[in-house]
Amino acid sequence: MLAMLSVRNAKLCRMPRSQEPFRLEVADRLHSAAIHLLRHARKRDVLARVGPARLSALSVLVFGGPMALGKLAAAEQVKAPTMSRIVAGLKRSGLAKIETDAKDARRIRVTATAKGERLLQQARARRVRLVAETLSGLRGPELDTLLKAAELMERAVRQAAGTR
Amino acid sequence: MLAMLSVRNAKLCRMPRSQEPFRLEVADRLHSAAIHLLRHARKRDVLARVGPARLSALSVLVFGGPMALGKLAAAEQVKAPTMSRIVAGLKRSGLAKIETDAKDARRIRVTATAKGERLLQQARARRVRLVAETLSGLRGPELDTLLKAAELMERAVRQAAGTR
C-alpha cells in the first residue's frame, strides 16, 4: 500500500548521492515490500507470547553473550529506557537474568537463561517458517535474488549505522 | 540480531515445500534484514507526527480511493477495531473524513482529505529518503538486485494473502 508513489520525477540537479532517482525508486519499493512481508508474517505469529522487541533482544543475548543494558540498547537501536523495560519483561518471564557488574556498580549484566534460549529457538523457528511459507511460491533463482538482497540490506544498515 | 540461527540442519524428509532448507535460510536472512532496515529508517523518522499505521492507511486511501472500514482493515491486514481507531485518529487530525454509505447504513466511507494527501506525500518522501540514505553505499547492480527482491516480496505476499 505504500509503493504507489512515483519517485521518478525527482529533480536531478544538486542532489546527494542517496537521492538519485533510481536509488529513491528502489528505496521506495523495498521499504514497502519489507513492511508488507513482516506484517504478513506477524499476522500469523500470535503463538509467541513474547513480543518482537523482547524476542529480538533475547536473540542478541543468546548469540552475543551477556552484556550491559546500554550495549544491548545500542545493538537494538533503541533508547535506554525502552531497553530497560524490555529487559524487565524478560526477567519477569524468566527468560533473562540480571547481575551487577563487579567492576562498575552502575552497570548491569543481562544474561539469557536456559529457558530463554529454548524459547528463542522455538519462536524464531516458527517465525522463519512463516516467512518461508510466504515465499513458498518462489523458485530457486528467485530465492537466490532474495538472499543476495538480504545480504545487501544488512551490509547497508551496518554501514549506515556505523557511519552515523 | 535475528540472523544468526542456522537453519541448515532442518530435517529433509516429509516437509512441505516451504520448509526446504534453502527456503528457510532465505526466509531467515530476509526476515532479519527487513527488520533491521525498517528499524534503521524508523530511527530518524520522528518528524512525521502521524505514526506508521495511520500513514499506511492514509496511503491506501490516497491511492486506492475512498473505501469502507472493513476493506481498509483487510488491505492493511489488521482487525476492524484497530482500523476503527486508526481512522478515528485520521479524522481527528483532519487527514480523512467519514461519510455514511447510502446503500448500507452499517458501512462508512472513509476518504482522504486534501490535507491528508499533502501530508502523505511529504511524510512518504521523507521516509523514502531515509531508506535511500541507508542504501547510499550500494551501486547500480546491487540496487537492481534489491529492486528485483522488492518485487518478489510483494508478489509473494500478495499470493500468500490471496491463497489463505
Add this chain to the structure above:
DNA sequence: CTTATTACTTAGCACTGCTAACGAATTATA
C-alpha cells in the same frame, strides 16, 4: 572534594495490535 559524566530506572505520554462484548442494520429463513 567538588563537579561533570555515565548508567540505569521511573513516570508518563502516544501509537498499535489484540479479543470480547455491544448496538445497529441487513439478510436469510420459517
Add this chain to the structure above:
DNA sequence: TATAATTCGTTAGCAGTGCTAAGTAATAAG
C-alpha cells in the same frame, strides 16, 4: 411477515513498544 442469523462498525480494556524528561547512584575529572 416475523424471527433468527449474519455483517459492520464501535467501545472498553489489555499488552507491547517507542519516546522524552527527570531522578538516583556510581564513577571520572578538575
